[in-house]
Each structure stands twice: as C-alpha cells, then as structure tokens.
Amino acid sequence: MSAVGYARVSTSDQNPEAQTDALRQAGCERIFVDHASGVKASRPQLDAALDYVRAGDVLTVWRLDRLGRSLPHLIEVVQGLGGRGVEFRSLTEEIDTTTPTGRLLFHVAGAFAQFERDLVRERTHAGLAAARARGHVGGRPTVMTPERLRQAERMREDGQTIEQIAGVLGVGRSSVSRALSRVQSPPSS
Structure with missing residues (x-):
C-alpha cells in the first residue's frame, strides 16, 4: 500500500x-x-x-x-x-x-449531496411548471422570425436548398429545416 x-x-x-x-x-x-x-x-x-x-x-x-x-x-x-x-x-x-x-x-x-441534487431538480421542475402555467415558454427565442420564415418559404418554392436558404438568411441549416417542417406539418391539437 x-x-x-x-x-x-x-x-x-x-x-x-x-x-x-x-x-x-x-x-x-x-x-x-x-x-x-x-x-x-x-x-x-x-x-x-x-x-x-x-x-x-x-x-x-x-x-x-x-x-x-x-x-x-x-x-x-x-x-x-x-x-x-x-x-x-x-x-x-x-x-x-x-x-x-x-x-x-x-x-x-x-x-447529503444526492439529497441536495434531488432538491435542486425538484425546485427546477416546479419553477418550470409554474412558468409554463403562466404562459412563459423557456429556451432561446427562435432566430426564424416570421419575416425570415416567409422568405425561407418563398426561396424553397423557388427550388433553393436548405443550405442556400440558411446562407442567405444568416442562420443555421437546422433552424431553417425545423421552421419549414413545422409549417409543412402543423402540430395537431
């Protein structure tokens, strides 16, 4: 030893x-x-x-x-x-x-450390639930503003690729792809 x-x-x-x-x-x-x-x-x-x-x-x-x-x-x-x-x-x-x-x-x-982690997680979940109940949505605001989304839709109809659209709009490909897929298949209620 x-x-x-x-x-x-x-x-x-x-x-x-x-x-x-x-x-x-x-x-x-x-x-x-x-x-x-x-x-x-x-x-x-x-x-x-x-x-x-x-x-x-x-x-x-x-x-x-x-x-x-x-x-x-x-x-x-x-x-x-x-x-x-x-x-x-x-x-x-x-x-x-x-x-x-x-x-x-x-x-x-x-x-005690595990107990502390559990309490923090519990308080975080409760805080997020309370914020959602008040109508607040967490996370970063989308970079795909309504104007950018309209422009992306027009560019897509003109045959532009996701990469081309993202380059013109100055946003990431995944942001364009996500925004366009939500428009094409709106969420069901």
Whole structure:
C-alpha cells in the first residue's frame, strides 16, 4: 500500500508547502500539486494523480476542498477511486475510507449531496411548471422570425436548398429545416 498525496493552491502566488509538509508527514511518497482554482475543470496534476494510483493505494489530501470542485464532484472522484480499489484520506476532516467509520462518514456526505441534487431538480421542475402555467415558454427565442420564415418559404418554392436558404438568411441549416417542417406539418391539437 502506497500513500499518494494531492495538493492544490488557487494561484501560482500561493505556496503549497503547508499542504505538502502535512502530506509528507502522513507518509505520502509521491505528491502531485496543482496551481489552479478549485472551480476549474482542468487540473492536470489531479488527472496525473488519478492515473498514477493503483489498487491498494491511498490518495491523501490535506483538506476535502483541495480535491473536489463541489460535493457532488468530490463524491464522484472518491467513488471512482473506490471502484478501482484505491482508498481515500483527508487529513483535516479525518475521513479515511480504509476504516469502517471513514467509509460511513463519506457515505453520509454522499447521501447529503444526492439529497441536495434531488432538491435542486425538484425546485427546477416546479419553477418550470409554474412558468409554463403562466404562459412563459423557456429556451432561446427562435432566430426564424416570421419575416425570415416567409422568405425561407418563398426561396424553397423557388427550388433553393436548405443550405442556400440558411446562407442567405444568416442562420443555421437546422433552424431553417425545423421552421419549414413545422409549417409543412402543423402540430395537431
């Protein structure tokens, strides 16, 4: 079993030494360090650390927020590690999935993350339903204004292709195609 460390500081001006010292003290033989904001999806050293660890290894961080962009992301990363036989340890929060208590704590955190996602989804659906009930339609406004649609219909009758019409109107082919198909086969009530 090998302890592998991961540290992250938000900017290149910040110093990761406090984290790396704690990781070395915890027995990490190899430490990967990113200089990137936690919200950035691209963290090359995290990717390298995840590629480096093998079954039986323990990925160790100084604090949970150094690893995950969000709680759902953190859960996803740690579950991915677990699926590969790699354990996880956070020094500050004392979460250690090599122990039954650590696994329990992590699963409780995961349950709260899932609960939060479900609540957000529920509120979003309720908000969209309320907006529809008030007559609001979501999404972007169509680029095919009534004038453009009339011009597209005339051009189509003159034998122009969808690509030619789209070029003249300055819109995408799919917008022209969708608009013309709705006119040719109006929705049934």
